[in-house]
Amino acid sequence: DGGITQSPKYLFRKEGQNVTLSCEQNLNHDAMYWYRQDPGQGLRLIYYSQIVNDFQKGDIAEGYSVSREKKESFPLTVTSAQKNPTAFYLCASSIYGTSGSYEQYFGPGTRLTVT
Amino acid sequence: AQSVTQLDSHVSVSEGTPVLLRCNYSSSYSPSLFWYVQHPNKGLQLLLKYTSAATLVKGINGFEAEFKKSETSFHLTKPSAHMSDAAEYFCVVTGFQKLVFGTGTRLLVSP
Numbered sequence: 263d264g265g266i267t268q269s270p271k272y273l274f275r276k277e278g279q280n281v282t283l284s285c286e287q288n289l290n291h292d293a294m295y296w297y298r299q300d301p302g303q304g305l306r307l308i309y310y311s312q313i314v315n316d317f318q319k320g321d322i323a324e325g326y327s328v329s330r331e332k333k334e335s336f337p338l339t340v341t342s343a344q345k346n347p348t349a350f351y352l353c354a355s356s357i358y359g360t361s362g363s364y365e366q367y368f369g370p371g372t373r374l375t376v377t
Numbered sequence: 378a379q380s381v382t383q384l385d386s387h388v389s390v391s392e393g394t395p396v397l398l399r400c401n402y403s404s405s406y407s408p409s410l411f412w413y414v415q416h417p418n419k420g421l422q423l424l425l426k427y428t429s430a431a432t433l434v435k436g437i438n439g440f441e442a443e444f445k446k447s448e449t450s451f452h453l454t455k456p457s458a459h460m461s462d463a464a465e466y467f468c469v470v471t472g473f474q475k476l477v478f479g480t481g482t483r484l485l486v487s488p
Binding site: 266268295303304305307310312318320350352354364365366367368369370371373 | 409411413418419420421422423426467471474475476478479480481
């Protein structure tokens, strides 16, 4: 079964702690993405990666970090510098092409609560 | 720059009646457009996509959308709503190296 997995589904942390969210895909997609979703808002892009060992900041990268050491994995670390980390985090992947018509496939999400 | 506007934050329908979710887009080139659906606490699922082929696009679960360049619109329709259609719907346009999401329309379906 091909798809994207995110773990855990729910995550609780104390303020001041770093936390890493997992994202794995077996679709053989080149590109991977991290989004943040807050109630009543659309998706906001945190980071994206088009190839292994390369990634770019999205619209709201401050307080987050990523790595892309393997094609199938794109973990996101929420650092203590992120002022308001409680949110629903979505990982996605897509075929990367120059045509621009690439749809993204999403994982089930991780709900992070920081108190 | 590419952008997308979903004209309604909430739409309420009765089961069995038609659904219309409105989306206008702005793009400096011929865009690709998508509709995604999100059920509570779930990831997003692709409903349908427009990639400059037929202007009327059919998707899953009986949904379809029509690309109208003259009106810069890509409205989502379904002839008869089902209770299971209650969810959040996102209209999306391709941007440079990334997708641009609308703010979403919540569809409420009453019995």
